Amino acid sequence: MDSEESAKSPNVLPDITLIRRAEETLHRHVPEVGLGLDAVKEHLTKDVAPALNGSSQSSRYYGFVTGGATPAAVFADNMVTEYDxxxxxxxxxxxxxxxxxxxxxxxxxxxxxxxxxxxxxxxxxxxxxxxxxxxxxxxxxxxxxxxxxxxxxxxxxxxxxxxxxxxxxxxxxxxxxxxxxxxxxxxxxxxxxxxxxxxxxxxxxxxxxxxxxxxxxxxxxxxxxxxxxxxxxxxxxxxxxxxxxxxxxxxxxxxxxxxxxxxxxxxxxxxxxxxxxxxxxxxxxxxxxxxxxxxxxxxxxxxxxxxxxxxxxxxxxxxxxxxxxxxxxxxxxxxxxxxxxxxxxxxxxxxxxxxxxxxxxFRALPVYANLLALGRQGFVDMLKRQIKLARKIAEYINTSDDYELLPPYPHSEIGCYLTIYIIVLFRLKNPEANKTLVQRINSSGKIYVSGTAWESQPACRFAISNWKSSVEKDWPLIETILKQAAVGFD
Incomplete structure (x- = not known):
């Protein structure tokens, strides 16, 4: 996927207007007469669902180590509810x-x-x-x-x-x-x-x-x-x-x-x-x-x-x-x-x-389903893809004129990115700019990262844990947004 194609990807975060609109539709009192199944379905799908984030459904939600839900796990989880x-x-x-x-x-x-x-x-x-x-x-x-x-x-x-x-x-x-x-x-x-x-x-x-x-x-x-x-x-x-x-x-x-x-x-x-x-x-x-x-x-x-x-x-x-x-x-x-x-x-x-x-x-059922569906090699391949993407991000940050990779000491010890697992901690070299860095990255709605701190100073964090994550699919968009977020802070 090239950068232009990647930029057309669905948003990870809903537009704030959708959230505010959904808040206005929420019922605050129990109705005297029930609305019925069809009305509730329509409310949930048209009002509530558009205001939910894509933390599990998107490979580009990097705010927490959220993971995701594979098709096998979703199927099994529906069975969990059905059989209760x-x-x-x-x-x-x-x-x-x-x-x-x-x-x-x-x-x-x-x-x-x-x-x-x-x-x-x-x-x-x-x-x-x-x-x-x-x-x-x-x-x-x-x-x-x-x-x-x-x-x-x-x-x-x-x-x-x-x-x-x-x-x-x-x-x-x-x-x-x-x-x-x-x-x-x-x-x-x-x-x-x-x-x-x-x-x-x-x-x-x-x-x-x-x-x-x-x-x-x-x-x-x-x-x-x-x-x-x-x-x-x-x-x-x-x-x-x-x-x-x-x-x-x-x-x-x-x-x-x-x-x-x-x-x-x-x-x-x-x-x-x-x-x-x-x-x-x-x-x-x-x-x-x-x-x-x-x-x-x-x-x-x-x-x-x-x-x-x-x-x-x-x-x-x-x-x-x-x-x-x-x-x-x-x-x-x-x-x-x-x-x-x-x-x-x-x-x-x-x-x-x-x-x-x-x-x-019955939490065990989705786990059981995923273990069978993916097998050992499937999990190995998934984790390798996640690590590869994390290291690609770390490499870009470490060679950037705008950003610095944190913490610095393990990388200088071995001179490469082999310490990177699935977390990438970083910040802009301009200290003042870090106060708004997370907001600037997340404002696109296309990817989501979390704010954190390192040595009592603001920092930013990628957490790569979704089964869909890959360098080929996700990196072009990440690179574009990181470049845009650094504009004006040299």
Whole structure:
């Protein structure tokens, strides 16, 4: 597609007049007499639909790591609504829903090369935020138990846990005063999760390695923090940090993290919202060595959070939680005193006893459909296209007289764009111009990027995650708009 042809593409954002017009048509009170199906359909299609953005339908929505919805996933999601299954209780003689979910989760483990016989606590969530909450909740339970044993408690005796007696009693029994969450460049959802499970925002402590790169762990700083007396630790690894797309660890770092975790009774949780899929990239290909190292030895972790709507291009909402500790998960999330929720005997644990919700949609079906429709090679090809486009954007920015690529240090270290995964962080060289850069780029309506910050200064960010993305289709338009946005700011 050439530049002229690309410029004729449909807008990613609706015109503001369509949004305002749709707002005027919205009903604010329940009608005394129902409008009927036909009238509602007309209202939704003619008034509401034109005012929605194309975040999932367009390959040129780069504001968030949104992903998209493939035809197979859309088909399956329509089935989810049509059949409206209760997938929280394993009832193998009544519905195949929980077996489909178990199969999809096993296939995910297979795809990213994690042994499903080891990663036995597996469930779908609303997204990586909910998966992070589950991860910190089971981590909190684990580090309490290990702290109690380190402080001389007999592991054979019954003891108060957070799930049974609450945080205060469990901490007193374990002989600890604080639970700290040690991480680098954490996603904002991590602090939210810490708040929800009773540890608080302040429990999240950044032990990133500055100035080499805040996304990386400073292992010496990490070890010193874990040596504190009467403190239990949870280590959280950002597997492709959301702002820069960079990875917090490399293959050998994970081994050292595991050693420290075992030494101090800690839990390792990986926030791999969109980084997990890097594990499927070809081995021994120098084009992806940085990403492969970034997800190397993830099997040493205790739990992993990921986003299926990012990784697998299924409709919102769909997250994934994986852990090697099913018993701990069941201890935390089981529904005690509810015999009507008992599952039939079988190898599949009822999802309501290993996750947050007691009711949710049949999220597994679109994932299952996409895994079958695309296969391993389909996902590899999709991710390669996304990386190729991200690197094309990064190359243009880095050689431009108007823009600068962020962060600068990894690129100068290796002299190329191999650190680029699917996130491109940049800004104009003119500091004042960055205050309006995002608005100037998005005003075309043809592409959408998000505003962010780097070192407390305004910046801009491309996130490439839609299954339709490609250099051939998308780059000509991106180049044109980036050139236009820089006019007058030399």
């Amino acid at each position: 299954q209760n997938v929280q209780v394993h009832l193998p003689n009544e519905t195949i829903a929980t077996d489909v979910e178990a199969a999809a989760l096993t296939m995910i483990c297979d795809l990213v090369e994690l042994d499903p016989t080891q990663w036995t606590h597996r469930t779908f969530t609303t997204g990586a935020t909910a998966a992070n909450i589950i991860g910190l909740a089971v981590a909190r339970e684990h580090v309490m138990s290990t702290a109690a044993m380190r402080n001389g408690r007999d592991p054979r005796e019954a003891h108060p846990t957070v799930s049974s007696h609450g945080l205060h009693t469990a901490m007193a029994y374990a002989g600890i005063d604080e639970i700290q969450i040690l991480t680098s460049a954490p996603h904002s959802s991590l602090r939210k999760a810490a708040s929800i499970i009773g540890l608080g925002h302040a429990s999240v402590k950044d032990v990133g390695h500055y100035p080499t790169g805040p996304h990386r762990f400073d292992l010496e700083k990490l070890e010193q923090a874990m040596k504190k007396s009467r403190v239990a630790s949870i280590i959280v690894v950002s597997c492709s940090e959301v702002n820069s797309g960079l990875f917090a660890t490399f293959t050998h770092n994970m081994i050292r993290l595991r050693q420290l975790a075992d030494q101090f009774g800690a839990w390792i949780h990986v926030d791999a919202a969109f980084g997990l899929l890097a594990r499927i990239l070809p081995d021994n290909d120098p084009m992806y060595r940085f990403q492969k190292a970034g997800v190397g030895n993830l099997e040493y972790a205790d739990s992993i959070a990921a986003d299926a709507h990012k990784l697998f291009n299924v409709p919102y909402d769909c997250g994934i939680f994986l852990s090697r500790h099913l018993k701990t998960g069941t201890d935390v999330f089981q529904n005690p005193g509810a015999p009507y929720l008992n599952a039939e005997a079988g190898s599949v644990p009822s999802p309501l006893n290993i996750g947050i919700e007691n009711s949710r949609r």
